[in-house]
Amino acid sequence: MANQEDEDLKAALRQSMQQHESPEPKRSKPRENSGVGGGAPQPEESPEVRSRRIQRELMAAAAEKRLAAAKSAAATAAENVESGRDVRIEKQMAEVKSAAVKNVEGVKDVKIGGLEGDSKGKGVNLEKVDGRSRISGTSISVLEAEKLFFMIFGNRVSKDVLAQWSNQGIRFSTDSETSMGLVQHEGGPCGVLAAIQAYVLKYLLFSPEESSSIAPNMSSNLSIRRVTNNESVAGDIFSFTEGKKSRALVRSMTEILFLCGRNERAVLASLNILDDVSLERVNGSEDEVIAKVLGGLSVESGSDLQKVLRVDTCTSQSSALQKLEAMLPIFRSRMGALLFLISALLSRGLDNVQEDRDDPSQPLVTAPFGHASQEIVNLLLSGSSVANVFDGKMDLGGGMFVKGISTTVEVGFLTLLESLNFCKVGQYLKCPRWPIWVVGSESHYTVLFALDPKVQEENELENRETQIRRAFDAQDQSGGGGFISVEGFHQVIKETNINLPSEKVAHLCSTGFIVWSEFWQVLLDLDKSLGGLKDSTGLMGKKVFDLYHFNGIAKSVANGSHGFGNENPIQRPRLTKLRVSVPPRWTPEEFMADIPVTSGSGTNRSGGVENSSEVSKPQPAQHAPLVDCIRTRWPRSVCNWEGDAPSIV
Secondary structure, three states: OHHHHHHHHHHHHHHHHOOOOOOOOOOOOOOOOOOOOOOOOOOOOOHHHHHHHHHHHHHHHHHHHHHHHHHHHHHHHHHHHHOOOOHHHHHHHHHHHHHHHHHOOOOOOOOOOOOOOOOOOOOOOEEEEOOEEEEOOEOOOHHHHHHHHHHHHOOOOOHHHHHHHOOOOOOEOOOHHHOOOEOEOOOOOHHHHHHHHHHHHHHHHOOOOOOOOOOOOHHHHOOOOOOOOOOOOOOHHHOOOHHHHHHHHHHHHHHHHHHHOOOOOEEEEEEHHHOOOOHHHOOOOHHHHHHHHOOOOOOOOHHHHHHHEEEEEEOOHHHHHHHHHHHHHHHHOOOHHHHHHHHHHHHHOHHHHHHHOOOOOOOOEEOOOOEEOHHHHHHHHHOOOOOOOOEOEEEEEOOEEEEOEOOOOOOEEEEHHHHOOOOOOOHHHHOOOOOEEEEEOOOOEEEEEOOOHHHHOOOHHHHHHHHHHHHHHHHOOOOOOOEEEHHHHHHHHHHOOOOOOHHHHHHHOOOOEEEHHHHHHHHHHOEHHHOOOEOOOOOOOOEEEEEEEEEEEEEEEOOOOOOOOOOOOEEEEEEEEEEEEEOOOOOOHHHOOOOOOEOOOOOOOOOOOEOOOOEOOOOOOEOOHHHHHHHHHOOOOEEEEOOOOOOOO
16 A cells, blocks of 8 residues: 555655646545436545545645745746856946945046047946946956966966056046156056057147048148247147147047057957946046046956956947947046056957967066066057067968067157167068157167158168068068078178179178178168169268157156246156257268267158258267167267257156
8 A cells, every 4th residue: 555655645746846837736536426327426535545635635736836946946047147147246246336335425527538638528428227327338358357367467467467467548648748648557568558649649730630621631631830949839829728648548449449459449458336226326536536436456367357347349430430439438537558458458369369479378467676678669559469560470380480560550669779789670660650759678668750851761772781681581580680691691782783793792792691780881882773772972961850748647747847946846748859860871970979960940841851961060969878769760860959868767
């Protein structure tokens, strides 16, 4: 009897589990006292049998209820997994958001994003979700966030380096004399700021805004007032409205990101920490609001980054311009420089970034001081995160190559390391489309620029030298050492149509390799009719022009223009005007000590290059490490300036 009861219970359970929907507990039909269709009546069951039957039914009903509860719990868990929710992360984010709401409590009527710098611009593009403001975009996976964080900082980054990169916004200087420049308060992100600064200057000085009031010719597009040598660098010459500067910044960031995205996309990185914060109820400036919201934010790992990072992909420049315009307050915040670097890396694609690099195992932010690597600067200038500054590729043998710059760039790069013979900057970076260069030292990045593109124009013989040097560098497998093989030398003179006498060829090839300096001297003595650079007409004169150097890192300077010694020092960037004299290429070295400088104000009406035979008493040459950088672009140039020497550190 007991075995029969167990079999009956198992059968009931099996039948209940086969139902798609949880059925009501089964009940036995009431027994009829009369038969069906004339059948005989069923015998009445005993109390003992009836008790066992009711017990089996109750047990089956209880099993069905447990099964229904299990199905409901499984469905809820599946929904949580599908929406990507993690209870622990949700709890932590709720605490952060709660703190952010408390930080901005009592503030009202602020619009995030305007380009006028006075909180009167357009509001930030926030989606309304359940009546609350929420930044548009999507999060990235934990795996991608870990990969991104490791790529930037490695696995042994110090808290000091993280603090440097988490406390640097992209904002213009408040100092009137350097208001066109981005100010740097922390060491480390200068490579990002300098690259953006170079593009900002391009748009401020050389690119017209989309306005019918802007004349189509270049001279009217410069939007600057020419000054003489007796006037200060400061004043109206670099005086731009806040709106114009902000529009130049937005256009610069858009161009850089699309350059990284191969003109197909720009990925904008932002923070979701503003979720659930009612910005309509806050009071104070937009920057103050975001600063309060970010007050307790700390990003020390990939998981921390994944919790707060939100990305938005734009496939058109117009949409990217609109979104970046709205996001400017976020990029002005203390996380701005890091967010822009992340945007550039994601625009390029993390796998592509690693493929660009020679050694992808090393972090992009270098230890121990947290400087931006050359790969970061190259990514922002050329769209590829290559580690080298020469043109093209270098064959190391055995099928191994190292990569350099592969295309012409808008703004260029010069480095003190070239003057120390540690590297060789190629023509792509040395001769960009616009006369603007990021300048690298051992530990810092600054910006050098001219007001007139003509400073890069070359005459016939200068173009000839550039052509020969590029062919020579293409055969240079020494990493910029300045020498090539005999086979490479014959290839150079063939490509450039140089007709050297046989005795000169034998002399140059006698050591088994050809050094550029010796080859250069031979070219200077070879008439240009034979493919050399000797100018028998003497028409190639020197050039005189002005360059400006901007160092964005805030340093102490006297608060006053007369330097009486009782002014309180203030922290501000430095802008220095340099007078550059480039002698004729054929000038012998022994005559370089006394280079005359053209008389007059020192700047012509167009602000460009002077080629005058009128000379005055030579000015003594001044020297600073920046001059060594300039000479890598204009060999043997002489520089002068007023006041303190320009600093590249």
